[in-house]
Structures are given as C-alpha cells and as structure tokens.
Amino acid sequence: MQDQQDRQTVLRSWRHGAIFLLSCAVLITRRPDAIFHAQFLQEDGHTWFADVYNYGWWAGVCRTYEGYHHVFPRLGAAIALLVPLAFAPLVLNLIAIAIQVLPVNLLLSSRSSVWGSLRFRAILVAIYLALPNTREMLNNISQSQWPLTLCAFLLLVASPPKSFWTRLFDISILLLCGLTGPQCVFLFPIAIFLAWKHRERWLFVASGVIALTCFIQAWGLLNGGFSSRPHFALGASPAMLARILAGHVFLGTLLGGNSLAKNASPQLLIFMVCVAIGGIAMAAFCFARSPEPMKLFAVLTAALLAVSLLSPTAYPPAGVTMWQMLAGAGGIRYWYFPSIVFAWLLLWGFQSRTTALKTASAVLLCIMCFGIIRDWRIPTFKDLNWTEDAKRFEAAPPGTVVTIPENPNGWNMRLVKHPPGH
Numbered sequence: 001m002q003d004q005q006d007r008q009t010v011l012r013s014w015r016h017g018a019i020f021l022l023s024c025a026v027l028i029t030r031r032p033d034a035i036f037h038a039q040f041l042q043e044d045g046h047t048w049f050a051d052v053y054n055y056g057w058w059a060g061v062c063r064t065y066e067g068y069h070h071v072f073p074r075l076g077a078a079i080a081l082l083v084p085l086a087f088a089p090l091v092l093n094l095i096a097i098a099i100q101v102l103p104v105n106l107l108l109s110s111r112s113s114v115w116g117s118l119r120f121r122a123i124l125v126a127i128y129l130a131l132p133n134t135r136e137m138l139n140n141i142s143q144s145q146w147p148l149t150l151c152a153f154l155l156l157v158a159s160p161p162k163s164f165w166t167r168l169f170d171i172s173i174l175l176l177c178g179l180t181g182p183q184c185v186f187l188f189p190i191a192i193f194l195a196w197k198h199r200e201r202w203l204f205v206a207s208g209v210i211a212l213t214c215f216i217q218a219w220g221l222l223n224g225g226f227s228s229r230p231h232f233a234l235g236a237s238p239a240m241l242a243r244i245l246a247g248h249v250f251l252g253t254l255l256g257g258n259s260l261a262k263n264a265s266p267q268l269l270i271f272m273v274c275v276a277i278g279g280i281a282m283a284a285f286c287f288a289r290s291p292e293p294m295k296l297f298a299v300l301t302a303a304l305l306a307v308s309l310l311s312p313t314a315y316p317p318a319g320v321t322m323w324q325m326l327a328g329a330g331g332i333r334y335w336y337f338p339s340i341v342f343a344w345l346l347l348w349g350f351q352s353r354t355t356a357l358k359t360a361s362a363v364l365l366c367i368m369c370f371g372i373i374r375d376w377r378i379p380t381f382k383d384l385n386w387t388e389d390a391k392r393f394e395a396a397p398p399g400t401v402v403t404i405p406e407n408p409n410g411w412n413m414r415l416v417k418h419p420p421g422h
Contacts, residue, residue, distance in 0.1 A: 010110045011118075019108060023101040026129050027139060031378040034097070034139035038090035039386045040406045043142040045413035048077035049088060054416050057081065064220040066313055071179040072099070072148060073141045086390040096141035103128065103150045111158040114293055120347070127343045132371035133252035134339070135331030135378050143333050145181035150337075152177035152184075152210075153300060156191055157293040160202040167202070171209055178213020185214055186303050190296055232314070235321020239269055243327055244309070246272040250279035253339040254367045256375035257330035282364070283342055285357055286349035294348060301337040308334045331375075343368060381407040393417065 011019070028035050040049065043065070052060030057078040061071060076095040080088040104125045106112060115121050137143050151173050161167045178184035188210045195203035247261025260272065287298055309323070312334070316325040326334065346368075349361030389404045396402050398419040405412050 011108060016105050016108070020101055020105055023104045023125075023129055024097050027097050027100060030376055031138045033380045034093040035090065037380070037383065038087075038093050039381060039384060040089045040092075040404075040413060041140060041142065041381065042406065042408070042411055043073070044077075044089065044092055044140075045404065045406050046411050048073045048141070049080060049092070050413050050415060052077045052081060053418075054414075067221045068182050068217055069179050069220055070145070070181060072144050072176050073180070076141050076144075084390070085393060086387050088390075089386065092141045093139050096144055097139050099141075099144050099151075100137075100139070100147045103147055103154060106151060106154045106158070109158070111161075112154060114157060114159070114291065116291070120351075123347060124344055127347070127368075128340060130372045130376070131253070131336075131339055131343060132256035132368070132375035133248065133331050133335060134375070135257055136333055137331070137336050138378055143336075145177070145183060146333055146336050148173070148177040148180055149183040149187070150340075152187055153190070153297060156187065156194060156203070156206060157296060160200055170206065174206055174209045175213060178210055179216060182217055183304065184210050184217060186300055186307075188214055190300060193296075232316055233321045234310075235323040236309070237323075239273075240323045240327060241309075242273045242276040243269065244323070245279065246275035247327070248330060248335045249305075249338040249342060250275055252330060252335055252371075253342045254364060254371050256371035259328065259330065261330075262328040279342070282349070282360065283345050286345035286352075286361065289352050289357075290345060290348040294344060298341050298345065301341045305334065305338050382409075 033039075040046075047065055048060075048070070051063055052074060054060070055063070061074040061078060062069070063074070064070075073092075076092050077088075079095070080091040083091055107115065107121045107125050107128075108118065112121060115124065137146065155170050155173055161170050177187070188207065191203060191207040191210050194200075195207050243261040243264075247258060251258060251260060260268070283298075287295060290298075309326070312322050312326060314322050314325050316322055326332075343365075346361045346365050349357050350365060352358050352361070384405050384407060386404075393402045393404065393415060396417045398417050400417045402415050402417060403412050404415070
C-alpha cells in the first residue's frame, strides 16, 4: 500500500518541466516589466555586472560585498557578459526567476513527501508563488540568496538522494547557497541536528559542505568584511518591534504591503501590539501541530529575522534609526521568510482537529486572499531608457568611463569600456 502511494506522488519529468514553466509565467504576470522592459536594479548593475565586467569574471565572482561572498548573482552577471549589453538585464532576470521557481519543483518532488500529500504541497507552492508583501523579492537576482536558502533547506529535510546526479545537484545547491550570503551559518546547526537525529551518512556530507561555506564566509568577514558593513543607530524598542511584526509580518502577509508600522500614533500602537501578540499566539498554536520540517523552517526563520533586526544592512538618512527605516519598508527581504512561515503555518492550523484553531486559520487564509489580489502586480519601475544607455556605452571609445543610472533613484552602474575583443 505504501509503495502504491509513493508511486502516486511521483510526478513525471515532463510534468515537472510544465510546472516549472507555469510557475515562471505566474511570477512574470506579477512583474512583467522584468521580462518585457528589463533594466538593472540596485546591485544588479552597480555591483554584480560592473564587477565582472571591470575586473574580469573570476575576480568579479570572488569579490565580497558587505562582508560576504555573493557567488550566485555574480555568476549570473558573468553569464550575462555573453550577450549584448542591451540584453544583460533580461538574462539576470531570467536567472532570478528560474531560481525563485526551483523551490516549487523541490516541494512537489517525491523527496519532499515528508511535508505532506502532493495536494497539500501544491497548496504550499501556490501560497509561495502568490505571497503578498514581496515587492523587493520578485524576479530580482540580488535577492537570490533567499530562494537559494529555501532550496538548501528543502534538500536538507528531504529524503536522501539516491543517484550520482541527484547528489551532485544537492551539493551544487548547498555550495551556491553557502557562498551567496550568510544564511549558511544558520543552516549548519539544522544540518548537524538532522544528521545526529537520523544517523544518515548523506546528511553528514551535507553538513560538511555547509561547514566549508561557513568557513569561507567567515574568512571574508574577518578580512575586512566587518569594517565594510554599515553602522548606524539601531533604534530598537519593544514598541517598534511590535509595529514591525504586526505591520510587516502578520498584516503584511494577510493584507499585503502597508505603511501601518511606520505610523507611531499611540492609538494605533495599541492595535499593533494586539496584532503582534495575536499573530505570535496563532503561529505558536499552528507550530505545535506542524511536522518536523515546518518546525525547523520556523526556527530557521526566527533566527534569520532576529539577526536581520539586530544587524540590518541599511543606510537610513540622517536623524533616522535603522528600525525606523525598516518600519517604513514594506515588501523587503527581511519579511520574506517570516511571511512564508506564517502563511504555511496557517495551513497546518486549518488541518487541526481543534475547531477554534481550524476556524481561525480558515478566516485568516480567506483574508490573505485579499492581500494576494491587492499585491499581485508589482508597480512598474521607472523607464530609464536602458536600451539607449546600452547603445551609448557600445559607441564609447575604449577606456571611457560610462555611468548609467539605475532604479531606484540614486543607484548607478560605472563601466570602463574595454577594447574590442578584450
């Protein structure tokens, strides 16, 4: 009977391919300008592409940024060097979409059956693709470390790979994740815990791979990485924490991006404190009824959120603390995993046999449908005439320094024109 159920949960390769393409199409509908009007955003051109172009692909890929290695987006920029400059942003966006869709196929793989039935995992996937309050995350290779981290986590809690190619795939994802941001530091204890609990040899191998990437990231931090990170007044307080959790994690997941956390009125603060306490209590009840992988994902997310709030990478204007700036920043990377966890926990709450928890989860999931509709389309970025800038750069003589503006306002890319054939 179990073998028959296992066979029924296995999707054929062509179905995985079709699901991958359909998921890509879903993300494109949420931000179509990433494909039909591709432009560099933030670090896309300013750091990743400019570094591999100006310093060469090897030196550009190996450089650190904000104290950490970010190999994946730099590799994407190296691939973008193979096409004319006018198409480079499109290449980076396509790679970003592909890596953001990869968790979909991993969750629907038979290796992820520990998460539940195929139907239940399909609902998890649907929420992942439609999640509100994700403006900064969609189709953006600069945020690729987050879907990569999710991929690495899904592989850690999945059943062990059985073939050479699946082992190679797992190791490649773990390496790319570990060498793209500091999340490997938080994955390592989970990998060790799973290896110790299940006594699975492959998990010890995975732990070793993650440990290696932790060492490489630590080496980058110790060699000038700490000094390159921003240092501003944090401005932490219990009231501010309640506003952030209520506005961006709980209400952001249910209603979509909002500016409620930015409002410091005493009357609203009482409401936000109640929402924060209620949201934490709801998540805790659902957490208690969720399986081990979900519990571990929630623990990973809590650790990442805590460190992100204690040491955020932000550049607030004069007179503004980091937490004040974060309170006004909806849809950013710091709320991504917490929003996924809260939405997924509600699904387990809906499966509960406790009537009150089941009813409350159902109501909140229905409310989240409003947030999904409200946040489905991401506002189009300002047209900066990227095609004309690319032509201007191509026509510049060798050795010319060309500065190209990027979105959002204040960002730019600086390229030094190479001689032909260089």
